[in-house]
Amino acid sequence: AEGKESNETYTRHADDTVKLRNTNIADMDRDILYHIALDSGIQNLPQMFGDVRFVCLGGTPKRMEKFANYIMKEIDLKLPTGATLLNISQRSYRYAMYKVGPVLCLSHGMGMPSIGILLHELFKLMYHAKCKDPVFFRLGTCGGVGIEGGNLVISQKVVDGYMQPFLDMAVLGQLHRRPAILDQELSEELSDLRMKEDPFTITQGTTMCTYDFYEGQGRLDGAFCEFTEGDKLTFLNHLHDNHIVNMEMESLTFAALCHHAGIRGAVVCVTLLNRLHGDQVAESKEVLEKWQKYPQILISRYIKKHLNIK
């Protein structure tokens, strides 16, 4: 049985397909992936998804639809004239999913519980579909700690709001602690893909992942605030001194669950502001739209490189 604290790395089957750490699934004759509106009893998942190699997650349905259309151009896939990409998970009314050849693009919503549910179902999808060595990316937004808006952060480490590198979860009333470890080789490879002419910098560092956007990230502008501006700046400077370069809300669960599943994962986020200078996301819609493409540009380069597309 699983220990309460797990540290060992999990590997894949000999043929590189994804192993599941839950033998119950193999014993089920039908698995309903409820939140992405798929059903292994009705759909031929190996036929529909067996070729998936890159799974790209981001917060919103619209941004991930845009990414799907962008990556389609980049890898030179075409839809029949007049056709548009289909949201495969539309009937779930939870997450959006688009498939562009070997690239699966999904929205994960906001926060760790939301991305956690999705990752359970995606890892099972990878298993049912017999996908080989898939790599997962989170393409997100974040608040920079000492980094101005419009720049990229690639997470090397992830910590929770107490600066602990674990995902703590209650399971059957007991604390389960999973280390939040990201693939260092992958993050290194991604940061090497920056080009001189890029309009953004790339910082590799530690990401703080919180359960809240306002009080949880030390903002003064929530509906509640029980600390002073001085307290906030002491906290943010303490983070800065500990190489924490950004804050967001999903990377801890993403890192911990990918690591537990033996699936390579990377987190690339664009900063929307420098938290040392403020709390409100005040850039214009146009500027924010432009910035949100930056993680997509980098991930697209990675995908093209691995598909041998110039």
Ligand code: R2B
């Ligand atoms: C970044 O942006 C969202 C909050 O605005 C949250 O999902 C995150 O991690």
Ligand code: URA
């Ligand atoms: N997302 C966050 O979680 N925090 C920010 O400051 C900006 C985006």
